[in-house]
Amino acid sequence: MKNYYSLLLITLIFSCNSSKEKDVALNNQELVVDSNENLIIDLPVLDLDAANVLSQLPLHCMETEYPNKLNQVIGSSSDLKSPKALHPAFYGCFDWHSAVHGHWSLVSLLKQFPDLKDADVIKQKLLQNISKANIKTEVEYFHLKHNGSYERTYGWAWLLKLSEEIHTWDDPVARELERNLKPLADLVISKYLEFLPKLNYPIRVGEHTNTAFGLSFAYDYAKTTNHTELKSLIEQRARDFYLEDQGCPLEWEPSGFDFLSPCLEEAAIMKRVLPLDEFKIWFAEFLPQLKDKTFSLATGEVSDRTDGKLVHLDGVNFSRAWSLAKITDGLPEYAHLKQIAYKHINYSLPSIVGDSYEGGHWLGSFAIYALNSVNN
Secondary structure (H helix, E strand, O other), rough: OOOOEEEOOEEEEOOOOOOOEEEEEOOOOOEOOOOOOOOOOOOOOOOHHHHHHEEEHHHHHHHOOOOOOOOOOOOOOOOOOOHHOOOOOOOOOHHHHHHHHHHHHHHHHHHOOOOOOOOOHHHHHHHHHHHHHHHHHHHHHHHOOOOOOOOOOHHHHHHHHHHHHHHHHOOOOHHHHHHHHHHHHHHHHHHHHHHHHOOOOOOOOOOOOOHHHHHHHHHHHHHHOOOHHHHHHHHHHHHHHHHOEEEEEEEEEEEEOOOOHHHHHHHHHHHOOOHHHHHHHHHHHHOHHOOOOOOOOOOOOOOOOOOOOOOHHHHHHHHHHHHHHHHHOOHHEEEEEEHHHHHEEEEEEHHHOOOOOOOOOOHHHHHHHHHHHHHO
16 A cells, blocks of 8 residues: 655746746656655656756856866967967857757757747857857867867767757757758768777766767767767677676765766666667676565665756756666566656756756756656
8 A cells, every 4th residue: 555745846936047947847746655665757748848947057057168177288378368268159058068068958948848938048159159150169179189089979979969869950040950950960970080090998987078978968869860980889898888887886986076867877888789579688697686565775865966067966966867767668577767867867857957057057068968868
């Protein structure tokens, strides 16, 4: 017999670069406690009200030039320029990759919610930033002597995710954005094609350079746009890197600054590239404990959201959720893992709006992608 308990509305307080505060309920959820005292958590849903709130994060920070982390190698004094001069398309939101996925967030929300508040303003800003001239400057930056590996592969992955999102957006604005962005997308593709054959070992960390994450978003792009060369290379490299892996030490995660799960990101790319029957065999050896219907996974706990590194753990909660959503798709025997995904989203979701800029400049994108993933 089940006992039912109501969970209070998850409320987001919006205050990013604004003195006006606004309460928005993301989801009125109900928790169900069964006889084993296991929480059953309803699916968190992204609706128009929540989309309007979340859109404000990238909308405000995409033109916020400072503070800024350039991550550049300086070859001479001529390289000492402002972020906007160096990166006229993606200069805001603290760093290049956050600016890129901030733009992705706005495209994603506009696709899902054409009646989004400030839709016309957002489209204008997208066209302003992702202009032909600005993208030409962005491409030129990658051709500088010391910057060929700039943002490898995290920023590359998000650039292709942005390109994929624009490609699948049925709107006249999207066609102009796609044409303008294409030279940079083509450059990133060429960099993947050059780099992946030279990578002898995968990078298994829980931060930007994680190879599995970099492969996953690039694979999604290649599959969506039918880029057969990139798709085939990623399939081969994922097999080379991960096919023999067994017993991933999930209990070691997360590390103190992780925003990605090395184990779950690896499983997510293998779910993409392996036939379903082959994946089931591989996954049963890779993370055998996840087959247990009583399996649990504690959320990453954030002790200080004003610390730009410690707040990464909100990111690990969202990225775990999107990885679990990918893993469980089409595998009913792993359906119990969806509850873990929902729990992870619900832990971090109330804190990303109205919190410090250290998390606000990037976590909205992670939340949106996680919500999209669990709702597909």
